[in-house]
Amino acid sequence: MMAVTGQFMILYVIAHVLGNYTIFAGAINAYAEGLRHWPYTIILWSSRTLLLISVFLHTWYGIILKLENRKAKPETYALTRYRSASLAGRTMVWSGLLIALFLIFHLLHFTFQVIEPGIAATAHPDALGRPDVLTMVVGSFQRAGIAALYVVGVLGLGLHLYHGIESSIQTEGLNNDRTLPVVVRTGMAISVVLFLMYAAIPVSILMGILK
Template sequence: MHFLKSMVGRKIVMAVSGLMMVLFVVAHLLGNTSIFAGPNAINAYAMKLHELVPLLWSYRVVMIVMLSLHFFYGIQLTLENNKAKPQAYTVKKSLSATFAGKTMIWTGLILGAFLVYHLLQFTFQVTNPEISADRNLDPLGRPDVFHMVVLTFQKTLISLIYVAAMIALAFHLTHGIQSFFQTLGLNNDRTLPVIIKSGTVAAVIVFLGFIAIPIIIFVGILKG
């Protein structure tokens, strides 16, 4: 309990929960790329995931806990930082003074809102029920995730929402990765430039990987 009351303790919780979510995002991106191999690949992949019920639910519970901790302490630390602004700035001037650093709370809230929308869309499939994968099975009787995703990103507004959310993700990740190393005390004058560069490069790769899907579908390269 004392650990969670201290600033350092809460920052470590933010760093660890953030890392778990980054690992999820990378795994999710790799899984999503199966869409480029066509309907069979992504429908088989989705089916496999859903068959691993105990594993799927254990990971979901862990992720819900991580997300809740990250959300709660993220808001709490931002409010505390804002109250003690002059001090906060002198302590971590180099990283927090960037655009990505100053907008962490906003990009985080945008991602939270995006996640709610995304889960309603692809997991619960309630936003566009007419193209729901669970209601439209493929010729092999599996939920047709391929057509659900393709028909979704043929809609302009939805594609725009995704690109906007991925921009927020890129900024959040850029600062988040740098902040992770700062919290663990791994940054010094020598490593800081390398950490800043690698964080930015990693965020750009994730960004490009995710927006490739709506863009390739929207411009008609990948069709249903």
């Protein structure tokens, strides 16, 4: 359950960053407008629904898993030395919590647009009558505090996926000796690339590269 819901969310996160990159082509308003129309709106709303279900199941089972595992190992050693467990792997529940908090902020900010109503995209259409997502995003990320918050949020996401991608493949029984190291390294690489891609948006706006 953790693996399957996690993998769906990874697909969403990949699609989401690719969509966001229309901002670098100056086409994010057209992209946002496109998502509101047939047939893309069907894809948008069905994936959003599945995403919502996935988030709940993943969080629910994740917390149960953590509690069960804590119970199974009540005492630790005076000296603990990990030989293979990564920091990312051991802090899954915390990076997950960070993502959840960030997600709530992100939804309030760019989806419900209540954090900065002055530049809310749906309330302020551009010259072509489309929601002005560009002005909203650029206006937000020119404030260092918000840009920093997003970088921290996607750092949590990167950390979570650093362990999560390969872990989900293993839990689905898709590994053997030959594939395991490849899957581990690919999972780490994807998580780093996703983090860099996401973080690049607020950073480039803050640095004035993207206006």
